[in-house]
Amino acid sequence: MSAALGFALAAAVVVVAAILVVRSRNLVRAVLWLALxxxxxxALYALLDAPFLAGVQVLTYIGGVVTLMIFGVMVTGRxxxxxxxxxxxxxxRGLLVAGGFLALVGGAILSTDLSxxxxxxxxTTxxxxxxxxxxxxxxxxxxxxxxLAAVIGAVVLARRRDPGLAGEPKSALPxxxxxxxxx
Amino acid sequence: xxxxxxxxLAALLFSIGxxxxxxxxxxxxxxxxxxxxxxxxxxxxxxxxxLRGGPGEVLVLFSLAITVSEVAVGLALVMLLHRRxxxxxxxxxxxxxx
Numbered sequence: 001m002s003a004a005l006g007f008a009l010a011a012a013v014v015v016v017a018a019i020l021v022v023r024s025r026n027l028v029r030a031v032l033w034l035a036l037x038x039x040x041x042x043a044l045y046a047l048l049d050a051p052f053l054a055g056v057q058v059l060t061y062i063g064g065v066v067t068l069m070i071f072g073v074m075v076t077g078r079x080x081x082x083x084x085x086x087x088x089x090x091x092x093r094g095l096l097v098a099g100g101f102l103a104l105v106g107g108a109i110l111s112t113d114l115s116x117x118x119x120x121x122x123x124t125t126x127x128x129x130x131x132x133x134x135x136x137x138x139x140x141x142x143x144x145x146x147x148l149a150a151v152i153g154a155v156v157l158a159r160r161r162d163p164g165l166a167g168e169p170k171s172a173l174p175x176x177x178x179x180x181x182x183x
Numbered sequence: 184x185x186x187x188x189x190x191x192l193a194a195l196l197f198s199i200g201x202x203x204x205x206x207x208x209x210x211x212x213x214x215x216x217x218x219x220x221x222x223x224x225x226x227x228x229x230x231x232x233x234l235r236g237g238p239g240e241v242l243v244l245f246s247l248a249i250t251v252s253e254v255a256v257g258l259a260l261v262m263l264l265h266r267r268x269x270x271x272x273x274x275x276x277x278x279x280x281x
Contacts, residue, residue, distance in 0.1 A: 014192070014196065015195060018196055018200075018219050021199075021203065021215055021219060022199055022200075022203030022212075022215075022219070027209060027212060030212060034215050034218060034219070037219065037222070038218075038222060041225070041226060044229070048189075048229050048234075050232070050240055053229060053240055053244070057247070060247055060251055061222075061247070065218065065251060065254050068254055068255070068258055069211065069215065069254070069258070071258075072211050072214075072258040072262070073211050076210075076211070076262060076265040076271045090205065090206050091206050093205065093206075094202045094205035094206035095202060097201060098198040098199065098202035099198070101197070102194055102195060105194040105198075106195075109187060109190045114186050114187055114190075117236075119233065122240075128240055131241055132241055136238075140245075143249070146248070146252055147248060147251070147252050150251075151255060153255075153256055154255040154256050154259035155259075157260060157262075158263065160263065
């Protein structure tokens with residue numbers, strides 16, 4: 001019974017935080033609400049007998065992604081709360097599309113027979129690691145290649161000399177010398 | 184039963200992400216909404232893995248790695264946008280239209 005209560009609590013936190021992520025006008029606050037939504041998701045994982053995933057979620061998402069996002073907001077926005085406008089007509093259209101998608105998928109979930117055999121016990125962290133380096137070795141290596149490519153691509157993109165910006169000083173740190181970033 | 188509620192929660196989170204992607208005009212805000220959508224997919228993976236078995240937990244690990252690399256490239260694009268136009272509203276970047 002207390003497990004059901006925990007699920008309901010975590011789900012409520014995640015949903016409210018997610019709504020605040022898309023509605024908040026202050027971008028820094030939106031990022032922090034995202035952190036709360038991801039933390040609630042980590043709690044859901046822990047309740048679902050996946051403690052390793054909960055830990056990874058906190059480390060990579062909240063430790064890595066949210067920090068990166070805050071960094072992105074700080075570097076590109078005005079420092080005192082970058083404002084993100086939401087126009088009313090676009091909001092109505094978005095509500096319509098999102099509601100339509102929810103109705104479609106929700107209807108499919110409700111009309112599907114989800115009963116099945118009782119699940120096997122969830123994998124321990126050791127079993128997870130073994131299957132990652134044994135059965136899923138090729139995807140694992142491909143993922144490492146993807147991460148390498150993404151990091152190199154990000155560095156190349158962020159350092160690129162933009163021909164649209166005339167007279168940019170040839171500094172070793174273009175991001176520090178370009179206009180606007182020190183504003 | 185638990186699985187149905189968790190799948191509905193994932194669908195709801197994904198819809199909130201769709202709403203954010205469609206209504207936000209700031210590039211970082213759009214990235215945040217995409218994160219919400221990826222997170223919703225992960226919730227569905229873990230729910231199936233725990234309540235029905237299957238390799239869902241390993242898939243979530245791969246999904247996390249892919250999301251992280253997407254954020255890295257996405258933020259690099261945001262910085263490029265900012266350096267080129269002095270702002271990060273996506274409406275500015277219309278040159279790539281065919």
